[in-house]
């Protein structure tokens with residue numbers, strides 16, 4: 001299974017085209033008004049139409065209720081829902097059942113103690129996104145451009161795939177992939193020239209660097225990225 005690369009927070013046709021053309025496997029759209037990457041439903045619908053069939057469309061929400069989720073699903077028909085708030089495992093399971101879509105749950109990591117939450121979430125989600133816990137003064141629960149100590153993930157053994165996230169960029173993604181062999185990598189700030197302003201050259205560079213480090217590449221060898229007992233999700 002090759003490394004999955006997600007470019008998150010896309011909000012323009014030009015940068016979406018760049019990500020698709022460079023070979024992104026997943027494209028993320030943020031539905032969270034305080035974010036500089038927030039995209040309205042109409043724009044998101046047009047972007048989703050462009051991405052359909054070329055990459056998996058990920059709708060990112062933060063503690064959204066069913067009405068908001070239903071509006072987003074109707075507008076963009078995402079391939080996956082990314083839940084980036086304080087959603088409980090029970091809420092994750094309920095959303096997955098209600099919308100019959102694969103769900104990726106984001107979990108903030110700052111210390112080893114934060115890994116304890118993974119056990120409950122891996123029972124209900126299809127994927128985990130391991131992101132840096134937001135800094136104390138952060139306005140956003142994600143998209144802060146802050147890495148966490150990757151050594152915390154040494155020996156991590158999950159039953160579902162995880163995407164590494166948090167402060168990745170073209171300069172560090174190769175090391176991250178080679179050290180952790182994650183199922184996927186996710187980036188937002190690291191491919192921007194200003195908050196919410198994606199940079200075409202950095203998108204291309206990130207994808208190129210991540211691909212080059214992909215442990216499933218014949219030229220690099222290394223163990224496959226897929227966990228040994230990954231959940232076969234009927235919905236994904």
Ligand SMILES: O=C(O)c1ccccc1NCC(=O)[C@H](O)[C@H](O)COP(=O)(O)O
Pocket residue numbers: 008009028030032035036037038060062084131140141142143144145146147165166167168186187188189190
């Ligand atoms: O990107 C945002 O603005 C955002 C806002 C609120 C919740 C989550 C958000 N992003 C989630 C993502 O999946 C980001 O790609 C992830 O947090 C990594 O961000 P970065 O460290 O900037 O690469």
